[in-house]
Amino acid sequence: MAEKTLSGRLARDILGKIRGGEFMPGDKLNAQCLASDLRVSRTPVLKALKILADSGIAEHRPNRGYTVADTPPPAKIKDFKEPSSASDFYFRLADDWVAGRISQDVTEQFLLQHYDVKRSEITSTLFRATNEGWAERKPGYGWTLLPVVNTPEAFEQVYRFRAAIEPAALLEPTFELDFKVLDELQRIQERYLDGLVETETADRLVLVGLHFHEAIIKLSGNIFFHQALVRVNRLRRLLEIRSSVDRKRVYDQFSGHLELIGLLRQGDPVAASYYMRQHLTEAAARKGSLQRTYGGT
Amino acid sequence: MAEKTLSGRLARDILGKIRGGEFMPGDKLNAQCLASDLRVSRTPVLKALKILADSGIAEHRPNRGYTVADTPPPAKIKDFKEPSSASDFYFRLADDWVAGRISQDVTEQFLLQHYDVKRSEITSTLFRATNEGWAERKPGYGWTLLPVVNTPEAFEQVYRFRAAIEPAALLEPTFELDFKVLDELQRIQERYLDGLVETETADRLVLVGLHFHEAIIKLSGNIFFHQALVRVNRLRRLLEIRSSVDRKRVYDQFSGHLELIGLLRQGDPVAASYYMRQHLTEAAARKGSLQRTYGGT
DNA sequence: AAATGTTTTTCTTGTGATGAATATGCAAAA
DNA sequence: TTTTGCATATTCATCACAAGAAAAACATTT
Numbered sequence: 312m313a314e315k316t317l318s319g320r321l322a323r324d325i326l327g328k329i330r331g332g333e334f335m336p337g338d339k340l341n342a343q344c345l346a347s348d349l350r351v352s353r354t355p356v357l358k359a360l361k362i363l364a365d366s367g368i369a370e371h372r373p374n375r376g377y378t379v380a381d382t383p384p385p386a387k388i389k390d391f392k393e394p395s396s397a398s399d400f401y402f403r404l405a406d407d408w409v410a411g412r413i414s415q416d417v418t419e420q421f422l423l424q425h426y427d428v429k430r431s432e433i434t435s436t437l438f439r440a441t442n443e444g445w446a447e448r449k450p451g452y453g454w455t456l457l458p459v460v461n462t463p464e465a466f467e468q469v470y471r472f473r474a475a476i477e478p479a480a481l482l483e484p485t486f487e488l489d490f491k492v493l494d495e496l497q498r499i500q501e502r503y504l505d506g507l508v509e510t511e512t513a514d515r516l517v518l519v520g521l522h523f524h525e526a527i528i529k530l531s532g533n534i535f536f537h538q539a540l541v542r543v544n545r546l547r548r549l550l551e552i553r554s555s556v557d558r559k560r561v562y563d564q565f566s567g568h569l570e571l572i573g574l575l576r577q578g579d580p581v582a583a584s585y586y587m588r589q590h591l592t593e594a595a596a597r598k599g600s601l602q603r604t605y606g607g608t
Numbered sequence: 609m610a611e612k613t614l615s616g617r618l619a620r621d622i623l624g625k626i627r628g629g630e631f632m633p634g635d636k637l638n639a640q641c642l643a644s645d646l647r648v649s650r651t652p653v654l655k656a657l658k659i660l661a662d663s664g665i666a667e668h669r670p671n672r673g674y675t676v677a678d679t680p681p682p683a684k685i686k687d688f689k690e691p692s693s694a695s696d697f698y699f700r701l702a703d704d705w706v707a708g709r710i711s712q713d714v715t716e717q718f719l720l721q722h723y724d725v726k727r728s729e730i731t732s733t734l735f736r737a738t739n740e741g742w743a744e745r746k747p748g749y750g751w752t753l754l755p756v757v758n759t760p761e762a763f764e765q766v767y768r769f770r771a772a773i774e775p776a777a778l779l780e781p782t783f784e785l786d787f788k789v790l791d792e793l794q795r796i797q798e799r800y801l802d803g804l805v806e807t808e809t810a811d812r813l814v815l816v817g818l819h820f821h822e823a824i825i826k827l828s829g830n831i832f833f834h835q836a837l838v839r840v841n842r843l844r845r846l847l848e849i850r851s852s853v854d855r856k857r858v859y860d861q862f863s864g865h866l867e868l869i870g871l872l873r874q875g876d877p878v879a880a881s882y883y884m885r886q887h888l889t890e891a892a893a894r895k896g897s898l899q900r901t902y903g904g905t
Numbered sequence: 906a907a908a909t910g911t912t913t914t915t916c917t918t919g920t921g922a923t924g925a926a927t928a929t930g931c932a933a934a935a
Numbered sequence: 936t937t938t939t940g941c942a943t944a945t946t947c948a949t950c951a952c953a954a955g956a957a958a959a960a961c962a963t964t965t
Contacts, residue, residue, distance in 0.1 A: 317748055317926075343938070351748040352928040357940085374934050374939060420916055431948070435735065442739045444835055451614055451648040451957050452916050468782075472832035475776035476769075483768060485761075534762075535769035538741055539836045614956075640908070649958045654910090671909060671964050717946060728918075748927050749946050 318358035321349060325359055326368060329379055340369060340377040400428045401436045405445070405549045408456050418453045443546055466550065469543050470595030474588055476536050477528055481575075481584040485532030488575060496526055497572050500565045508565070513556035520561075521547065523568050527575075560597060567593075615655035618646060622656055623665060626676055637666060637674040697725045698733045702742070702846045705753050715750045740842055763847065766840050767892030771885055773833055774825055778872075778881040782829030785872060793823055794869050797862045805862070810853035817858075818844065820865050824872075857894060864890075 325345065328334055340360060346353045360377045363369040369377045403426065407413045413425075422433050437454055440446035447455045480486070503511070503519060511519075521544045529537045567590045574583040622642065625631055637657060643650045657674045660666040666674045700723065704710045710722075719730050734751055737743035744752045777783070800808070800816060808816075818841045826834045864887045871880040 320747070341938075350746055350752075353939090354927055354929085355748060358926090376939060418916065429949075434731075438732065438735055439739075444831065449647055450617070451652060453958090464782075468830045468832055471780060471830060472773075472836070475833070476772055476836075479772035485765075533765045533768060534741065535765055535840055536772070539769070539773075539839070542836070542839070543832055638908075650909090651957050651959090655956095673909060715946065726919075750928090 317351065318355045318362065321351065321355055321359035322362040324349060325356075325363060329368065334379050336379050336381045338379045340379065342376060400426060400432050401439060402549070404436060404440070408445075409549065413456075415456050415458075416449075416453055417456065443542075445546075465546075467595060469547055469550075470591055472543060473524075473540065474591045474595070476539055477524065477591060478584040478588040480528045480531035480533065480536040480540075481580050481587060483531040483533045483536070486530060486580060487532055488578070489530055490576075492526055492530065493572055493575060496523055497569065499523075500568045500572075504562060504565050504569075508558050508561050516556055516558075516561050517548065520564060520568075527571070564590075564594065614648065615652045615659065618642075618648070618652055618656035619659040621646060622653075622660060626665065631676050633676050633678045635676045637676065639673060697723060697729050698736060699846070701733060701737070705742075706846065710753075712753050712755075713746070713750055714753065740839075742843075762843075764892060766844060767888055769840060770821075770837065771888045771892070773836055774821065774888060775881040775885040777825045777828035777830065777833040777837075778877050778884060780828040780830045780833070783827060783877060784829055785875070786827055787873075789823055789827065790869055790872065793820055794866065796820075797865045797869075801859060801862050801866075805855055805858050813853055813855075813858050814845065817861060817865075824868070861887075861891065 325340070334340065342353045342356050342360065345360075346356045349356065360369055360371070364371045364377060368380055370380045371377050404413075404422070419430070419433050419437070422428075423430060426433075437446055437448075440456075441448065445457050447457055449455055499519065500523070503516075508516065525537065525540055525544065528540050531537065567586075571583055571586055571590065574586055622637070631637065639650045639653050639657065642657075643653045646653065657666055657668070661668045661674060665677055667677045668674050701710075701719070716727070716730050716734070719725070720727060723730075734743055734745075737753075738745065742754050744754055746752055796816065797820065800813075805813065822834065822837055822841065825837050828834065864883075868880055868883055868887065871883055
């Protein structure tokens with residue numbers, strides 16, 4: 312299910328709340344509360360609830376609204392998956408460009424013909440690519456795709472940039488520990504070290520790693536550090552997802568994350584900052600050696 | 609003249625080349641060369657040349673193309689000014705938002721009715737604002753404008769971020785001195801210290817300051833530092849242009865720039881990096897005190 | 906050949922209509 | 936009074952098509 316409509320996504324979100332324990336079987340699903348919580352009007356929420364009711368996850372009684380069903384049939388639940396990023400036009404375009412399958416100069420018309428997408432999506436994608444720094448509008452018609460992120464040095468440069476901002480972010484005066492966030496992150500890392508590293512996709516492993524760093528930096532309370540990191544990470548996704556992942560290295564990486572959480576819990580941001588710098592420098596060195604063999608593919 | 613068309617902008621660009629000495633009176637203006645130089649086809653270049661010929665800046669002889677006129681009438685030249693940023697919808701929207709003249713929640717329809725712009729411009733502006741971090745699409749219809757950049761702390765946070773990246777950028781292994789750039793920057797700073805500080809608009813002074821830092825950081829050879837700086841500077845423009853400028857402080861600032869150039873010329877990036885950190889910390893402290901009195905307006 | 910002038914083709918933007926989706930207002934039920 | 940269900944009003948994406956602008960192809964002159 313591709314969840315193209317708002318109500319479809321809302322159904323997934325509400326199901327997430329149910330599975331996350333926010334609502335227990337028999338609980339009332341108040342339409343107004345859900346609507347303001349999800350920042351939409353009641354109309355799409357009601358549709359979402361109807362979808363859930365049709366799946367047997369919720370129950371509806373006239374003039375009494377919806378409640379969580381007592382025994383949600385688990386078979387239906389997998390219908391509400393997240394859409395995969397591989398189907399995203401942005402990633403397809405980036406992939407084709409990095410792989411050299413399309414020329415440097417493209418027109419919107421060309422993209423319209425060669426990819427099965429709407430014009431609006433082409434516009435927004437090119438706009439986004441411009442913002443990410445790998446596309447540029449020509450003065451007249453057409454666009455130019457830039458080679459920046461394509462070069463092997465880009466990998467190292469990203470790490471050097473992160474080594475400048477991430478340790479600094481931990482030393483911000485507005486930095487504040489949020490144990491709820493730390494607990495959550497710790498749980499995730501442990502779950503992965505406990506086996507998921509072997510079974511999850513490479514794609515997923517990279518994302519979990521990125522998310523860890525973003526969540527930590529967000530604690531700095533300085534949005535500019537966080538935004539900058541999110542931004543370079545978007546590019547990293549383009550680069551790294553294509554490369555294979557050495558799962559042994561992922562163990563080291565995730566253990567390092569746990570170590571960092573430990574230092575933060577001890578209330579020692581200076582040590583944490585220092586450790587973060589180390590963590591990034593190591594990762595950069597590994598990537599560097601990987602990169603040298605990677606150019607040939 | 610608003611220069612809405614490509615040929616209009618090309619006319620301005622070509623005039624710039626003439627005034628910059630690239631073409632002398634009597635020189636031939638080869639359409640093909642100009643076209644590939646400006647990355648467009650000959651069609652809009654020819655239109656631009658026609659505009660210039662109509663203004664008496666160029667001359668046209670059938671089947672011989674265009675040449676620079678011997679005595680370009682200076683009166684006409686002021687018609688080819690840059691468009692002012694104040695007329696830019698992006699800045700008008702940002703200004704109205706920061707000043708509290710529009711509500712947090714806006715629909716595209718609302719903007720369409722209250723500003724005299726095309727739908728496409730609204731779309732791209734909101735997209736840009738999203739990328740700058742001060743707007744966000746609601747799940748259903750409408751957009752939410754975010755207060756982030758509005759708060760007084762934003763000023764300080766920007767400076768702290770810059771203090772993290774700018775000195776680090778100067779220490780990048782790929783950092784390379786470009787004396788042409790340094791000479792140019794030095795000339796500009798000196799010209800301003802030599803009187804322009806008093807006469808130019810506050811708007812302009814801020815921009816010159818931003819541009820200096822961006823140009824220096826660009827020398828690092830690491831595009832991620834440069835991009836991050838450009839990005840936060842876009843926000844600073846929104847914030848600072850509204851505030852008045854203390855011209856005495858600008859002298860200090862521009863003298864500091866000259867000092868920095870001096871250190872770079874001596875080939876001492878470590879000292880330059882250290883000086884940069886000082887320079888930014890000072891500026892932050894000044895802004896901080898300014899900010900405390902600024903909140904009331 | 907190379908540059909210029911001219912024509913043809915291609916690309917993009919703007920407009921308005923349409924329909925689907927969302928927001929909102931109101932009466933009825935709890 | 937609050938919540939629900941439904942009817943109505945808005946909002947926005949999309950489509951087709953026309954007009955304008957740029958690119959490319961062609962013809963002509965130097």
